[in-house]
Structures are given as structure tokens and as C-alpha cells.
Amino acid sequence: MDRVGFVKKLDEKLKMIRTENDYTQDKMAEILGMSKKTLVQIEKGRSTLGWTGAVALCTIFKDSEILQMTFGGQPQDIILTLAFNGYENNYEKTMGGKVWWKDVESKGVYRIQQNLISQHYRILDGEDRRISSSFDYDYIRKRLQEI
Structure with missing residues (x-):
């Protein structure tokens, strides 16, 4: 997945996220900081949220079940992975991959x-x-070997 694919998925899910939260188009447009006309165009597939709008949508609606089902967990992880090549942060604790993850390879712990x-x-x-x-498996394997 790249930024374009990420934004496209969010464009397609925007109306569902709005409906999930029981917002009118007017209210959703206000929340996202856009005009109702722009929101309608995105929902009809004639326009796009763009990277910034997609990040805003994921940040504001981070607890959305639709977003979690679309991306297999919190979308912030994908945002950071797309924003930075080989994202590394302050070792954030996860749930260990109980739902949307499969183990691929291991080395020690x-x-x-x-x-x-x-x-x-x-x-x-x-x-x-x-x-x-990262989306780059070779990069991740290299990082595992360095640890």
C-alpha cells in the first residue's frame, strides 16, 4: 500500500464513517474542515480527501470500527509507516497481534x-x-538482523 492507495480506501469509506457516527453531511464537513460540497464530491467519488484529509479523518475518528476493519487495527500505524520510510518510534506497546497479525519470522525474543x-x-x-x-519486508528483515 502507498499513500494513494491509503487515501483511496478512505475516500471509499468516508460515507460509512459518517453514517457510523450518525453525522449529517453538514456536520461531517464541519468536523473535517471542508465545505459540504467538497464532502459530497468525495462521497460520490468525484474528488478525494488527499493525504492531509485522510490523516485528519483517521486522527479524528481513530476509534471507528470501520477504520479498524479496513486497515486491520489502528490506522495511525499505517500513517506513520507511509509518512516515514522505515518508521521507528519509542517502542509503543501493542496487543501482540492477537487479531489482525500473523507471525512471519522470529529471532530470540x-x-x-x-x-x-x-x-x-x-x-x-x-x-x-x-x-x-514498514511495507518493505527486506528493510524489516535487515532491522531484525541488526537487533
Whole structure:
């Protein structure tokens, strides 16, 4: 997945997220900081949220079940992976991949997992803290070997 694919998925889910939260088009447009006309055009497939709008949507509606089902968990992980090549943060604790992840490879207490929906990879330590994430499997394998 790249930024274009990410934004396209969100364009397609915008109306469902609005409906999930029981918002009118007017209210949703206000929340996202756009005109109702723009929102309608996006919902009809004639316009797009763009990267910034997609990030805003995911940030504001981070607890949306539709977003979680679309991306296999919190979309913020994918946003950071797309924004930075080979994203590494402050070793954020995860749930350990109980729902949307499969183990791919391990080395000691570290393991590579792949998201079943978005297909991106991450390295977790023995306490299920995220060490690194990327869509590039070769990069993730290299990082695992460096640990």
C-alpha cells in the first residue's frame, strides 16, 4: 500500500464513517474542515480527501470500527509507516497481534509480524512493543538482523 492507495480506501469509506457516527453531511464537513460540497464530491467519488484529509479523518475518528476493519487495527500505524520510510518510534506497546497479525519470522525474543489486511510489517520485542514498521519486508528483515 502507498499513500494513494491509503487515501483511496478512505475516500471509499468516508460515507460509512459518517453514517457510523450518525453525522449529517453538514456536520461531517464541519468536523473535517471542508465545505459540504467538497464532502459530497468525495462521497460520490468525484474528488478525494488527499493525504492531509485522510490523516485528519483517521486522527479524528481513530476509534471507528470501520477504520479498524479496513486497515486491520489502528490506522495511525499505517500513517506513520507511509509518512516515514522505515518508521521507528519509542517502542509503543501493542496487543501482540492477537487479531489482525500473523507471525512471519522470529529471532530470540523479537518477531516480525505482517498485518493481514494492510500487509505491512512490524517488529515486536518480547513485551509486544513495536520496534519498527514498514511495507518493505527486506528493510524489516535487515532491522531484525541488526537487533
